[in-house]
Amino acid sequence: MPAYDPNNIFAKILRGELPCYKVYEDDKALAFLDIMPRAPGHTLVLPKAPARNMLDISPDDLAHVAKVAQKVAKAAMATLGSDGITVQQFNEGPGGQVVFHLHVHVIPRKSGVPMKPAASEKEKPEALAEMAKRLSAALAGG
Ligand code: 5GP
Numbered sequence: 001m002p003a004y005d006p007n008n009i010f011a012k013i014l015r016g017e018l019p020c021y022k023v024y025e026d027d028k029a030l031a032f033l034d035i036m037p038r039a040p041g042h043t044l045v046l047p048k049a050p051a052r053n054m055l056d057i058s059p060d061d062l063a064h065v066a067k068v069a070q071k072v073a074k075a076a077m078a079t080l081g082s083d084g085i086t087v088q089q090f091n092e093g094p095g096g097q098v099v100f101h102l103h104v105h106v107i108p109r110k111s112g113v114p115m116k117p118a119a120s121e122k123e124k125p126e127a128l129a130e131m132a133k134r135l136s137a138a139l140a141g142g
Helices: 009-014 059-080 125-141
Strands: 022-025 029-033 043-047 084-088 104-109
Touching (some): 022 059, 029 059, 029 125, 043 059, 059 084, 059 104, 059 125
Antiparallel strands (some): 029 043, 043 104
C-alpha cells in the first residue's frame, strides 16, 4: 500500500488550508459535509490522525471515528427527519476510495428516495451552509 500523502485534499481541509462545511469537531476527529452529496446531509467523518484508510489507522482512532459517525447518524435522524442512514467506507482504489485520508460516509436516507451516484452533482453553497448549521446545532446540543 502507498504511504500516506500529506497533500491529499482532506489533509488540507484538516490543516485549515481549504474550507469545509463543518458539522462536528473534537480533538481526534472532524466531520464535514460532502460537497457532492449522495443525499441531503451526506457527511464525512475523518480522524485527525494521518491514515489512508482502515488498513493503516490505529484501532483506537478507528473506534473514535465510529463513535463520531454514530453521533452524526443520530443527529441526522433527529434533525432531518431521516428514515434511515447508509454508512460507507472505502479502502484503496479497487475498494472504491478516491480521497486517501480515511473517511466514513454517513448518508441520511428517506424512504423510497435512491441515493444519487457518487460525486455526480455539486450542491449549492447556500444549501450546504444551511445543512451544516442544522447538523452542527444538533450535534452541539446532544
Ligand atoms: P471516497 O474516497 O470515499 O470514494 O469519496 C470521496 C468523497 O469526497 C466523495 O463523496 C466526494 O464527493 C467527496 N469530495 C471530493 N472532493 C471534496 C472536497 O473538496 N470537499 C468535500 N467536502 N468533499 C469532497
